[in-house]
Amino acid sequence: MIEVASIRRGLVVDHITAGKGLLIFNKLNMASLNCPVVLLMNVPSQRMGRKDIIKVENFTEIDTAMLGLIDTKVTVNIIENEHVVEKIKLAIPHEVKGLFPCGNPRCVTNIDAYVTPTFHLHDEANCSYTCEYCEEITKVEIR
Amino acid sequence: MVNLVGRHLISPNDLSLEEISTIVALGQNMKRNRADYAELCRGKILATLFYEPSTRTKLSFESAMLRMGGSILGFSDASSSSAAKGESIADTIRVLASYADVAVMRHPREGAPKVASEYSTIPIINGGDGGHQHPTQTLTDLITIDTYIGRMENLEVAFCGDLKYGRTVHSLIETLARFPGSRFHLVSPEELVLPRRLKEHLTKIYGCELIEYRRMEEALPHVDILYMTRIQKERFFNEADYLRLKNSFILDADKMKLAKQKMIVMHPLPRVNEIAYEVDDDPRAVYFQQAELGVYVRMALMAHQLGVANQ
Numbered sequence: 001m002i003e004v005a006s007i008r009r010g011l012v013v014d015h016i017t018a019g020k021g022l023l024i025f026n027k028l029n030m031a032s033l034n035c036p037v038v039l040l041m042n043v044p045s046q047r048m049g050r051k052d053i054i055k056v057e058n059f060t061e062i063d064t065a066m067l068g069l070i071d072t073k074v075t076v077n078i079i080e081n082e083h084v085v086e087k088i089k090l091a092i093p094h095e096v097k098g099l100f101p102c103g104n105p106r107c108v109t110n111i112d113a114y115v116t117p118t119f120h121l122h123d124e125a126n127c128s129y130t131c132e133y134c135e136e137i138t139k140v141e142i143r
Numbered sequence: 144m145v146n147l148v149g150r151h152l153i154s155p156n157d158l159s160l161e162e163i164s165t166i167v168a169l170g171q172n173m174k175r176n177r178a179d180y181a182e183l184c185r186g187k188i189l190a191t192l193f194y195e196p197s198t199r200t201k202l203s204f205e206s207a208m209l210r211m212g213g214s215i216l217g218f219s220d221a222s223s224s225s226a227a228k229g230e231s232i233a234d235t236i237r238v239l240a241s242y243a244d245v246a247v248m249r250h251p252r253e254g255a256p257k258v259a260s261e262y263s264t265i266p267i268i269n270g271g272d273g274g275h276q277h278p279t280q281t282l283t284d285l286i287t288i289d290t291y292i293g294r295m296e297n298l299e300v301a302f303c304g305d306l307k308y309g310r311t312v313h314s315l316i317e318t319l320a321r322f323p324g325s326r327f328h329l330v331s332p333e334e335l336v337l338p339r340r341l342k343e344h345l346t347k348i349y350g351c352e353l354i355e356y357r358r359m360e361e362a363l364p365h366v367d368i369l370y371m372t373r374i375q376k377e378r379f380f381n382e383a384d385y386l387r388l389k390n391s392f393i394l395d396a397d398k399m400k401l402a403k404q405k406m407i408v409m410h411p412l413p414r415v416n417e418i419a420y421e422v423d424d425d426p427r428a429v430y431f432q433q434a435e436l437g438v439y440v441r442m443a444l445m446a447h448q449l450g451v452a453n454q
Contacts, residue, residue, distance in 0.1 A: 106273045108252040114231035115258050133254025134275055137340060 004038055004055065011062060012077040013054040018042055020071050021052025027066055027142060035059050048073075065093040069100075069127070070142045094121045102131045103138035147447035151260040151267045155281045155318040163318070164295075167286045169443035169452055170436070177210065180442065183451050184213030190243035191217030192235070192259075193270070194250040199412060199434065200270050200279070204247045207441035216243065233262040240264045245445055247279075248272075266448040274310050280411055281314040282444060283437035284370070290436060291407045291429055292367055297324035301362045304330075304372035304392050304417055306337040311411040312372055313341060320349040328362040329355045332388050335374065359392055363401040369394070371410045371417055371430075395419040402427065409433055 016024060021041050024030075030037050036057040045051040056062075060078050067074055068090045078086040098116045102109045109117040109131065119129035119138065128139045145165040151157065158166070173180050189208040193201050196219060205215045232250075236259040239246065246263070248256045249270035256269035271277040288295055300319060302312050306329055316337075319325050327345070329337050336355065345351040356362045363369065374389045394408065399422060410418060410430040422428050446452040 104253060106251070106253045108232070108250070108254040108258055108272075111252055112231050112233075112255075112258060114233045115254075131254065133257050134273075136253070 002040070004040060006082055007036075007055055007057045007079055008082050009060075010035070010055065010057040010079050011060050012079060013056075013062070013067070014051070014075045014077060015045075015048060015073050016052035016054065017071050017073055018048070018050040018052055021054060023142065024052075024067060024070055024074075025054060027070060028063055030054070030056065033059060064088060064090060065096055066099050066142070068093045069096070069140060092121065092124050092127060095119070096121075096129060100138070100140055100142070102134060102136065104131065104134050104136035107131055107134040107136065109133055145447070147444075147452075148450040149266055150448060151256075151263070152278050152444065152448075153257045153260055153267070153269045154276045155278045155314050157278070160321055163282070163285060166282060166440060166443045166447060167289050169446065170282075170286050170440035171289065173442050173446075174436070174439045180211055180446070182212040183446055183454060184208060184211035184449060187211075187213040187245070187449055187451075188243040189213060189215045189217075189445065190239050190246040190265075191215060191219070191270075192239065192246055192248040192250075193217065193219045194221040194248070194255070196220055197249050197271065200247075200249060200277075203434070203437050204268075204270065204279075204441055206438050207445060210438065211442055211446065213244075232258045235259075236263045236267070245448055268444070268448075271310070274308050276314055277310050278314060279437070279441055279444065280311045281318050282440045283433060284311070284315045284409060284411075285318065286436045286440040287407075287409055287429060287433040288368065290432070295319065296322040298322075298368060299326050299328065299366045300368045300370060301328035301330055301359075301366040302337075302370045302372070303359055303362070303394075305335045305374045306331040306372070307335040308375065309372045312337070312370065315370065316345065317341070320345050320351050326352045326354070328366055329353055330357075330359050330362050330392065331355075332392070333357070334384065334388065359394065359398060360401055363398060363406075364403070367403070367406055369402065369406060369408045371408060371414075373410075373413065373415050373417055390416065393417055393419060394422055396421045396425070399425055399427065 021039050025039050038055040040053040042050045074090045076088040077084045096119045102117050109115045118132035122128045122130045122137050128137050145162050208215050240263045245266045247268040247270040250272050253273035253275035255272050260267040376385050408428045
């Protein structure tokens with residue numbers, strides 16, 4: 001079993017569905033962070049069988065909307081002085097801005113760079129969103 | 144108390160039923176007493192921002208403002224605007240808002256007028272955005288129904304033709320659904336049925352009864368209003384599909400014999416061949432009066448937005 005030391009201050013993204021850790025790492029642009037980041041994959045888990053974990057030291061701000069879109073099973077632990085001071089359970093976001101394009105090719109958000117694609121949750125079960133501008137529904141699957 | 148001063152109109156849902164009724168009532172009054180309103184907008188300017196060609200809507204808005212004593216400026220296709228140079232909608236509207244008091248925008252991109260409204264200091268009216276919304280056509284339809292039927296609730300309404308892409312149908316059916324008691328008869332080829340999402344919305348949110356037909360004759364005897372639409376060539380990817388479907392739903396004098404004596408035939412125009420010319424002489428055909436009423440309802444809307452409606 002690989003051992004990774006606990007962190008003094010930062011965040012731990014825990015209970016990531018096995019296989020989605022790398023996607024989260026990429027989508028949240030973690031390679032560009034100027035601080036230590038550890039991505040653990042296929043870690044044994046009593047509850048999940050296997051899971052991925054990401055630890056980031058000296059960094060506590062994270063895009064929970066994007067995380068929620070990728071994996072709602074995730075828990076984010078905020079660490080201060082080696083203790084968990086906040087536990088964030090993720091849910092699918094109700095409002096989303098700028099995280100994915102509108103699926104309607106005729107939508108203004110796909111041609112006018114000034115406009116940020118903005119969505120409201122339409123159906124949680126199949127992760128679909130209504131566009132604020134054209135009102136078309138986009139099914140979201142972050143890859 | 145209805146207050147539309149400075150408000151945008153992007154979708155019919157931006158207006159409450161009371162606001163719709165107030166606009167329609169003022170439009171009716173303007174039609175009856177046109178001379179009383181001839182100076183109402185003296186000194187006001189309407190900007191017509193038409194990023195794609197539209198004769199009817201543009202001229203209807205221009206006529207509305209001119210009939211109230213105001214002035215107009217604008218462009219009628221994207222190539223003669225700064226959009227051709229790649230300017231964003233936000234930049235265009237921030238500049239043009241200082242040149243006029245109210246603006247109507249038609250744009251091929253769905254949602255474009257909403258973008259404009261987010262950056263505009265003057266009221267923006269959606270004059271049609273792609274296949275999305277066309278709220279002043281809906282107001283035009285409603286003032287026509289008010290004129291010829293006298294109520295907007297408990298109606299039997301048939302929509303015929305292209306129900307899949309027809310934005311006028313989508314806007315009107317959703318607005319009529321907000322009034323109680325109406326039933327909708329949907330007549331279209333299978334390829335052009337009302338989108339499933341809209342059907343679900345109408346039945347789940349408003350509890351509407353929808354009845355679908357493949358032949359116009361089946362619906363005609365039951366309805367107070369027959370709303371005809373053109374099967375638009377530009378909505379098809381395939382020429383063969385267009386040719387196969389375009390004549391499917393043509394209203395002629397024989398079919399009119401099946402309809403109630405008090406039924407009205409509406410059409411957002413332009414018509415191609417879906418209503419035979421012989422129907423024009425039938426007193427139940429009100430589509431040209433509908434176009435005229437559109438001017439008055441647009442006058443009423445702008446008067447409210449400009450804060451001069453009660454003068």
